[in-house]
Amino acid sequence: MSKIHLKIYLEQQRKRVNEAIHRYLPRPEGPAAPVIEAMHYSIAAGGKRVRPILMMAGCQAVGGQPEKIMPAACAMECVHTYSLIHDDLPAMDNDDLRRGKPTCHKVFGEAMAILAGDGLLTLAFELMAHPDLSSAASHLRQVEATRVFAKAAGHAGMVGGQTADILNENTEITPETLNFIHSRKTGALIRASVEMGAILGGGTKKQIDALASYGEALGLCFQVIDDILDVVGDETKLGKPVGSDERNRKSTYPALFGIEEARRRAEELRDMAVTTLQDFGHEAEPLRALACYIVDRDR
Amino acid sequence: MSKIHLKIYLEQQRKRVNEAIHRYLPRPEGPAAPVIEAMHYSIAAGGKRVRPILMMAGCQAVGGQPEKIMPAACAMECVHTYSLIHDDLPAMDNDDLRRGKPTCHKVFGEAMAILAGDGLLTLAFELMAHPDLSSAASHLRQVEATRVFAKAAGHAGMVGGQTADILNENTEITPETLNFIHSRKTGALIRASVEMGAILGGGTKKQIDALASYGEALGLCFQVIDDILDVVGDETKLGKPVGSDERNRKSTYPALFGIEEARRRAEELRDMAVTTLQDFGHEAEPLRALACYIVDRDR
Numbered sequence: 001m002s003k004i005h006l007k008i009y010l011e012q013q014r015k016r017v018n019e020a021i022h023r024y025l026p027r028p029e030g031p032a033a034p035v036i037e038a039m040h041y042s043i044a045a046g047g048k049r050v051r052p053i054l055m056m057a058g059c060q061a062v063g064g065q066p067e068k069i070m071p072a073a074c075a076m077e078c079v080h081t082y083s084l085i086h087d088d089l090p091a092m093d094n095d096d097l098r099r100g101k102p103t104c105h106k107v108f109g110e111a112m113a114i115l116a117g118d119g120l121l122t123l124a125f126e127l128m129a130h131p132d133l134s135s136a137a138s139h140l141r142q143v144e145a146t147r148v149f150a151k152a153a154g155h156a157g158m159v160g161g162q163t164a165d166i167l168n169e170n171t172e173i174t175p176e177t178l179n180f181i182h183s184r185k186t187g188a189l190i191r192a193s194v195e196m197g198a199i200l201g202g203g204t205k206k207q208i209d210a211l212a213s214y215g216e217a218l219g220l221c222f223q224v225i226d227d228i229l230d231v232v233g234d235e236t237k238l239g240k241p242v243g244s245d246e247r248n249r250k251s252t253y254p255a256l257f258g259i260e261e262a263r264r265r266a267e268e269l270r271d272m273a274v275t276t277l278q279d280f281g282h283e284a285e286p287l288r289a290l291a292c293y294i295v296d297r298d299r
Numbered sequence: 300m301s302k303i304h305l306k307i308y309l310e311q312q313r314k315r316v317n318e319a320i321h322r323y324l325p326r327p328e329g330p331a332a333p334v335i336e337a338m339h340y341s342i343a344a345g346g347k348r349v350r351p352i353l354m355m356a357g358c359q360a361v362g363g364q365p366e367k368i369m370p371a372a373c374a375m376e377c378v379h380t381y382s383l384i385h386d387d388l389p390a391m392d393n394d395d396l397r398r399g400k401p402t403c404h405k406v407f408g409e410a411m412a413i414l415a416g417d418g419l420l421t422l423a424f425e426l427m428a429h430p431d432l433s434s435a436a437s438h439l440r441q442v443e444a445t446r447v448f449a450k451a452a453g454h455a456g457m458v459g460g461q462t463a464d465i466l467n468e469n470t471e472i473t474p475e476t477l478n479f480i481h482s483r484k485t486g487a488l489i490r491a492s493v494e495m496g497a498i499l500g501g502g503t504k505k506q507i508d509a510l511a512s513y514g515e516a517l518g519l520c521f522q523v524i525d526d527i528l529d530v531v532g533d534e535t536k537l538g539k540p541v542g543s544d545e546r547n548r549k550s551t552y553p554a555l556f557g558i559e560e561a562r563r564r565a566e567e568l569r570d571m572a573v574t575t576l577q578d579f580g581h582e583a584e585p586l587r588a589l590a591c592y593i594v595d596r597d598r
Contacts, residue, residue: 032459091409110390119454125424126449129442139438143428150425155418160331180330
């Protein structure tokens with residue numbers, strides 16, 4: 001897939017995800033309207049929709065129909081968005097800006113931001129049990145994908161990674177702890193996205209394992225690039241100030257090993273990801289292109 | 300079921316839930332151990348385990364095997380506990396004590412308390428997708444129960460109720476808004492507990508609907524009694540100071556209608572709940588007894 005084709009593909013998929021997610025979000029009405037408005041605000045604040053696009057690409061790679069698993073793709077974006085809302089809270093990273101816009105608690109207050117995160121996390125699992133998804137995959141696969149999802153998002157995955165990240169602020173950390181944080185905080189959901197796509201798309205055990213390995217390598221690669229962009233990125237493209245990791249004394253790959261070594265590591269991880277796709281044919285083209293896109297991105 | 304039998308039954312079920320929930324909770328080890336400790340702390344802080352017991356009683360009422368649906372019963376207690384942790388946060392109700400012990404954020408700090416709540420909510424859905432539950436119910440019923448659960452816990456249920464409750468502090472509210480808050484904040488999960496038990500226990504559509512109605516009446520009844528106990532209860536039994544609703548200017552049933560009318564309403568709701576069980580036999584005895592227990596409780 002050429003760069004220009006990938007660009008069109010990403011644009012198209014992003015549009016599909018955006019349309020669907022607003023269809024699955026509740027309308028802001030009744031006495032609880034403000035929390036629903038806060039959920040909409042943070043979902044609408046944008047983002048590249050990388051995780052749902054990866055899920056659909058994982059589904060396509062095993063011969064499934066990506067548009068049919070849309071409830072799960074939207075569920076993944078709900079969990080990603082909830083994690084950003086809670087991470088930005090004053091008691092956590094205390095960020096005022098996210099994607100160039102005021103963070104959820106800056107607009108709606110802390111109580112509504114906590115509840116909006118809770119609401120999005122819960123909505124994600126409502127979507128995983130949605131009848132629309134049951135018509136795409138067997139109930140068995142629906143349950144299996146839900147289990148992979150919850151594990152990746154919970155204490156052994158994203159919640160655990162964020163915990164370790166916060167506890168290790170302002171401390172010198174080992175490469176092992178950095179790897180623990182990276183593989184969980186960002187890596188777990190990215191890995192789960194591709195794996196869930198393969199499960200819901202009807203993949204064989206072997207295919208699911210291969211795509212989980214692809215997702216694992218890609219997730220680490222994604223985080224290394226994130227860290228690099230926080231040092232050398234363009235603030236207007238990123239929508240947030242660069243240098244925040246250094247100011248917050250967050251441990252990052254470039255801080256431990258330097259920019260050049262970090263870049264080399266990211267390219268190595270990209271190559272590992274692409275290699276795991278060797279038994280897949282033409283249907284895995286988007287996954288191959290996405291691995292290159294993630295290393296080359298500037299935001 | 301006599302009062303003495305109910306007491307033994309409750310004690311037995313509570314013990315079973317406590318044993319199981321500690322088995323399903325992760326061990327606190329590795330770089331994310333503190334968040335897991337916080338999860339354990341709030342789960343161990345006690346509580347009557349009313350919701351999981353109701354779920355198992357709902358399962359029994361339709362002829363299912365209550366001990367087989369333990370992962371779902373524990374999932375319900377995880378969601379209840381997460382909601383208490385987040386409700387107690389400084390940005391929400393700002394409570395220092397819960398069940399006579401310091402609240403989660405008082406012991407572990409705000410960041411860990413937010414993450415412990417997130418971890419418990421996510422663990423709940425991991426448990427709903429647990430293989431142990433698949434061996435008790437079909438995957439179809441597992442998905443259906445998960446959907447009922449997520450709806451009851453989310454923006455249209457508990458999260459919505461908590462939102463309206465917070466937004467209406469210090470305001471005069473209508474009986475309609477009070478009903479909105481009650482039916483969602485406490486009612487939704489109690490209703491869902493019984494309904495999920497019926498779904499997972501293999502109930503017919505008619506049985507599931509009847510038990511959902513039972514749960515609906517019981518949930519409202521439970522909240523009215525909660526409000527009454529906050530006015531006339533015994534602090535040592537409740538494990539928290541009474542009068543907090545009045546201090547926080549929370550709208551309650553007794554505040555709107557007086558204690559006597561509130562008591563009358565609770566008894567009416569109990570009778571409604573028991574009436575919905577008329578087509579059930581001996582297996583629904585625990586549910587009948589539980590309705591009386593909830594009205595008579597002093598903590």
